[in-house]
Amino acid sequence: xxxxxxxxxxxxxxxxxxxxxxxxxxxxxRALVLVLWRRKWIIxxxxxxxxxxxxxxxxxxxxxxxxxxxxxxxxxQNSYVDLEAVMSGVGTDQAAIKTEIxxxxxxxxxxxxxxxxxxxxxxxFNRSLDTKRSLISYLNPLSYMSEAWxxxxxxxxxxxxxxxxxxxxxxxKVIDSVxxxxxxxxxxxxxxxxxxxxxxxPKKSARLxxxxxxxxLTDQLEVKFEATQRANEWLNERVSQLREKVRLxxxxxxxxREENQLVQTQSAGLVNEQQLAQINTQLVTARTELAxxxxxxxxxxxxxxxxxxxxxxxxxxxxxxxxxxxKEQESEIQRRRAELSTRYGPKHPTMQKIEAELADIKTKISxxxxxxxxxxxxxxxxxxxxxxxxxxxxxxxxxxxxxxSRAQVQMRELDREAEANRLLLQTFLTRFxxxxxxxxxxxxxxxxxxxxxxxxSASFPKKSLILMLVVFVGLILGVGxxxxxxxxxxGYRSFDQLRQDLHLRAxxxxxxxxxxxxxxxxxxxxxxxxxxxxxxEAHRNVHASLMFSGSDGSTPKVLAVTSSIPGEGKxxxxxxxxxxxxxTGLKVLVVExxxxxxxFRQRMGISKEKHISLNMVLSGQAQGSGKTVYKDEKxxxxxxxxxLTEDPQERFTSPxxxxxxxxxxxxxxxxxxDTPPIMAVSxxxxxxxxxxxxxxxxxxxxxxxxIVRSAVKQLxxxxxxxxxAVLTQVNLKRHRGYGYGDQGYYYGGKSNYxxx
Numbered sequence: 110x111x112x113x114x115x116x117x118x119x120x121x122x123x124x125x126x127x128x129x130x131x132x133x134x135x136x137x138x139r140a141l142v143l144v145l146w147r148r149k150w151i152i153x154x155x156x157x158x159x160x161x162x163x164x165x166x167x168x169x170x171x172x173x174x175x176x177x178x179x180x181x182x183x184x185x186q187n188s189y190v191d192l193e194a195v196m197s198g199v200g201t202d203q204a205a206i207k208t209e210i211x212x213x214x215x216x217x218x219x220x221x222x223x224x225x226x227x228x229x230x231x232x233x234f235n236r237s238l239d240t241k242r243s244l245i246s247y248l249n250p251l252s253y254m255s256e257a258w259x260x261x262x263x264x265x266x267x268x269x270x271x272x273x274x275x276x277x278x279x280x281x282k283v284i285d286s287v288x289x290x291x292x293x294x295x296x297x298x299x300x301x302x303x304x305x306x307x308x309x310x311p312k313k314s315a316r317l318x319x320x321x322x323x324x325x326l327t328d329q330l331e332v333k334f335e336a337t338q339r340a341n342e343w344l345n346e347r348v349s350q351l352r353e354k355v356r357l358x359x360x361x362x363x364x365x366r367e368e369n370q371l372v373q374t375q376s377a378g379l380v381n382e383q384q385l386a387q388i389n390t391q392l393v394t395a396r397t398e399l400a401x402x403x404x405x406x407x408x409x410x411x412x413x414x415x416x417x418x419x420x421x422x423x424x425x426x427x428x429x430x431x432x433x434x435x436k437e438q439e440s441e442i443q444r445r446r447a448e449l450s451t452r453y454g455p456k457h458p459t460m461q462k463i464e465a466e467l468a469d470i471k472t473k474i475s476x477x478x479x480x481x482x483x484x485x486x487x488x489x490x491x492x493x494x495x496x497x498x499x500x501x502x503x504x505x506x507x508x509x510x511x512x513x514s515r516a517q518v519q520m521r522e523l524d525r526e527a528e529a530n531r532l533l534l535q536t537f538l539t540r541f542x543x544x545x546x547x548x549x550x551x552x553x554x555x556x557x558x559x560x561x562x563x564x565x566s567a568s569f570p571k572k573s574l575i576l577m578l579v580v581f582v583g584l585i586l587g588v589g590x591x592x593x594x595x596x597x598x599x600g601y602r603s604f605d606q607l608r609q610d611l612h613l614r615a616x617x618x619x620x621x622x623x624x625x626x627x628x629x630x631x632x633x634x635x636x637x638x639x640x641x642x643x644x645x646e647a648h649r650n651v652h653a654s655l656m657f658s659g660s661d662g663s664t665p666k667v668l669a670v671t672s673s674i675p676g677e678g679k680x681x682x683x684x685x686x687x688x689x690x691x692x693t694g695l696k697v698l699v700v701e702x703x704x705x706x707x708x709f710r711q712r713m714g715i716s717k718e719k720h721i722s723l724n725m726v727l728s729g730q731a732q733g734s735g736k737t738v739y740k741d742e743k744x745x746x747x748x749x750x751x752x753l754t755e756d757p758q759e760r761f762t763s764p765x766x767x768x769x770x771x772x773x774x775x776x777x778x779x780x781x782x783d784t785p786p787i788m789a790v791s792x793x794x795x796x797x798x799x800x801x802x803x804x805x806x807x808x809x810x811x812x813x814x815x816i817v818r819s820a821v822k823q824l825x826x827x828x829x830x831x832x833x834a835v836l837t838q839v840n841l842k843r844h845r846g847y848g849y850g851d852q853g854y855y856y857g858g859k860s861n862y863x864x865x
Contacts, residue, residue, distance in 0.1 A: 144595050147847040151594060152587030159583040160576065167575055172567035173307050176315035178322045179559035180302040182209065183552075206295050206302075209555070213293045213304060213325055219284050221324050222317065229279060233309055234286040237279065291321070301558065311563045318561035329553045337544055344541040351534040358530050362523035369516035385506045392499040399492040406489045409482050432477050439470040600810035601817065603849045607807070607834050610814060611821050614833035616804060617651035618852045619682060620644050621838040631712065633684045637743050640692065643841075643856040643863040648682075648689040650852065651835055655804065665832065666774050669702075669782040669800035671793040673820040677808035678837035680708060683783045691744030695778040698738075699748045702796050703785040704757035710750040715739045723749045726769055727760045747777070761795045770799050787820035794827050802832040809839040 145152065212218060223229060232238040254262070270278065292305040304322055308314035446463040453460045601607055604615035622644055627635055636645045656664045670686075672679040680703075687699045700723060701709040710717065720739040725731045726749065739748045760766060773780045782800055784793035797803050803824065807817055824831065841856050856863075 143848050145588065145591060148587075148591030148594060151591050152584060155587035155590055156580060156583030159579050159586070163576060163579040167570050167572050170570050171309055173309055173569040174311040174314045174564040174566075175305050175307045175568035176311070176318045176561035176564050177303055177305040178318040178557065178561040180304060180322055180325070180555045181558045182206065182300040182302065182555050184300060206300070209302065210293045210295060212328075213302065213321070214288065214291060216284050216288070218321070218324060218328060219287050219291065220280070221328070222321050223280065223283050223287055225320060225324065226316070228287060229283050231283075233313075234283045234290075235279065236282070236286075287317075290317075302555070304561075306561075307568065311565070315561040315563045322557050322560075326553045326555060326557070329555065340544050341541065344537055344544060348534065348537050348541055351530060351537055355527065355530040355534050358523065358527040362520065362527050365516070365520055365523055369513070369520070385503070385510050388499060388503050388506055392496065392503055395492065395496045395499050399489070399496050402485065402489040402492045406485055409485055429477060429481060432474055432481075435470055435474045435477065439467065439474065442467045442470060599813045599815070601807050601812070601814065601836065602810050602844065602847060604836075604851055605849070607836075611818065611834065613805065613821070613831060614654070616654040616833035616835045617647055618809075618836045618839050618856070619647045619651070619678070619685075620841050620856050621809075632681050633688055633713075636685050636688055639864060640689075641864040644685075645689060646863060647852070647856065648686045651682075651686060651804075652690055655802075655832055664779075665801035666778070667770055667780045667782065667800045667802075668832070669784050669793070669797045669803045669829070670806060671784045671797070671803060671824070672786050672806040672808075673788050673812055673816045674786050675706070675789060677786075677806050677812055679786070679806040680712075680783050682804075682806055682835060682837055683781050684709075684713075687746045687748075687781055688741070688744040690779060691741065691746035694745075696776070697746045698773055698777040698780045699746060700773075700780060700782050701749060701751040702761070702782045702792070704751050704754040704760065705785055705790060705792070707751040707753060709748060709783075710752075713739070713741070713748065713750070715748070715750050721749065723751045724754060724760070727763060727765045729765065757792050758795055761792060761799075767799060787824055788816055794824060797824065797827050797829045800829060802830050804832050805834040806837055807834050809836045809844070811838070 223234075228234050230238070232240075290307045292303075292307070294303045294305070295301070296303070304318050304325075306314045306317040306321070308317065442463060446460070446467065449457075449459055449463060455461075601610070604618075607613050607615050620643055622632055622635055630638075632644070636642070636648065639645060655668065670679055670683045680701075683699060687697045690697045699709075701707055702723070704724070709715065710722075719736055721731045721734065721736045725734060725736070739750065740746070741748065754760060770780065782796055784796045787793050805821065805824070821831070839856075
């Protein structure tokens with residue numbers, strides 16, 4: 110039963126860091142488990158309270174049922190003819206699917222559902238038609254007032270809205286209620302839409318889901334039909350405008366063509382352009398011909414100057430039939446002259462006649478050559494005149510072409526405008542015909558793949574799940590509350606807390622003796638009547654711990670007993686410890702050193718007239734008074750009681766007090782000084798200076814830790830060694846439930862060692 114936990118750690122040998130860390134971890138886990146065990150009823154009560162409260166709420170809730178219809182967005186569209194639709198199908202990206210979800214949840218579509226099923230007349234969605242009062246309505250004091258009182262308190266609430274405005278406001282509220290019951294979702298990586306409705310009626314929830322899906326598909330067709338109809342009307346109007354525009358542009362082009370005489374053949378372009386091309390071609394040809402003729406003329410002129418025109422070899426000369434005949438005649442005459450020259454002489458008449466014929470022939474040839482040369486010269490003059498005429502015509506056509514070109518620029522602009530209008534008209538006319546043919550070919554972009562069935566079980570509230578969650582939350586909250594209370598706990602319950610917080614040695618733990626056990630007696634009477642009780646054994650354990658608590662390892666002879674505040678059981682512990690030691694045969698003197706609130710005389714029934722008080726000893730009145738020191742006949746202990754004194758510090762600092770303690774050490778085995786509380790007065794600090802050691806008393810669980818820490822800090826400033834601390838008034842039943850595993854655990858158990 111000794112406090113073996115205070116054996117010197119050096120005797121244990123070296124402890125490895127890993128073993129120490131493992132031990133700390135085990136202690137931490139064990140500490141957490143002990144906290145939960147100590148506060149188990151907090152956890153249980155919190156959980157049960159929340160469970161009962163939630164059960165009351167859950168079973169009062171109106172069950173709601175959820176029905177779900179499934180839609181699939183069509184990723185493929187049937188195309189009967191290769192025509193482009195006015196409205197394209199729904200996209201398959203996430204944004205497009207989100208848009209369709211918003212359409213399903215839109216107030217316009219929900220409004221159609223409200224009108225289709227006349228939900229304005231349904232009390233579930235129109236709260237004004239619900240005559241049932243909720244539990245909260247009974248808590249509203251206005252519900253118990255008459256209309257006159259409401260008007261007097263709140264003022265007039267007369268509405269200025271018309272019937273139509275009130276109906277619209279009611280419809281808007283119904284739409285809000287229906288929208289709150291609607292849920293549309295899209296599973297990941299899927300083109301399906303889940304349309305869910307929650308209602309108090311299973312059939313109604315299924316009917317709402319199916320009706321909204323049907324309205325959604327119909328709305329898609331209506332939207333496409335309206336878009337096609339609007340497109341047809343716009344295209345029809347646009348085609349009429351374009352027809353008029355084409356007519357006006359073609360008339361403007363024709364009028365400009367006539368005003369500027371822009372005559373155009375079917376394939377060769379404008380007449381002016383054709384003439385200019387022809388004249389230019391003729392001029393080139395004429396210039397070429399003129400150059401050729403001038404070249405021949407120059408050659409002939411050169412031959413004429415040289416007199417060799419006949420031998421020039423001109424083609425005209427060579428090809429002239431007359432010259433050819435004259436040449437033949439000349440050749441014949443020269444032949445005859447050659448024949449006759451062999452017979453006749455030059456002056457012979459025959460020869461002279463031949464010469465005259467030859468000369469006549471040459472003359473004729475010369476005349477004919479001259480005619481040819483004159484003809485070539487005339488031809489050159491004609492060619493030159495023709496070139497000049499063509500050049501003159503070309504210049505005139507060029508000037509005219511410039512004017513035509515300027516007009517043609519504007520003409521081409523008018524033609525382009527007319528052509529563009531014709532193309533635009535053709536495009537719009539074709540598109541108009543395509544859209545007109547789509548009136549009966551519209552398809553919805555989604556389809557119903559699963560209609561909503563009537564649910565057989567309520568979707569809300571999930572009673573089992575809610576209660577399980579409440580139990581879980583209750584446990585979590587209870588555990589949190591347990592740790593919070595543990596953190597806010599401001600008292601000492603175990604030796605470990607004393608060691609960790611105050612660095613004090615634990616001397617022992619004194620159980621609380623209930624009043625029913627004392628039976629109007631005192632604890633010191635109980636310890637005298639029950640020397641083998643756990644209460645008595647606890648004081649023996651304190652003495653055993655004090656045996657080696659001196660500064661040099663010896664048992665202190667003068668021991669001061671103090672506490673932080675009054676009521677911690679300091680005086681009771683002193684008296685009981687003295688009685689236990691007195692029974693062992695030790696000479697024990699108990700000194701009541703609390704001169705401000707003395708209680709020993711009345712408590713022990715000491716006679717003031719027969720027995721000496723501490724005041725008499727310190728004042729020197731004890732000698733010769735005829736009085737004796739009080740002695741308890743049962744235990745043999747001696748006791749100096751005290752009287753109330755105005756200035757006790759003067760007595761404790763006097764030489765008489767020091768002389769008294771010196772003599773007491775010689776005559777007694779142990780002197781117990783019952784001092785006042787540290788935080789109440791400073792007497793204990795003065796008295797402790799004359800003691801060999803101090804036993805510090807702490808009331809189990811009751812004394813705040815901050816006060817104890819402050820008191821111990823003040824006491825430690827005196828330099829007197831504190832032997833240790835004693836936990837008093839320990840509730841053994843509660844302490845044992847905390848599972849500390851110390852002396853209190855065994856004291857509270859059923860043991861054959863104790864007779865309680």
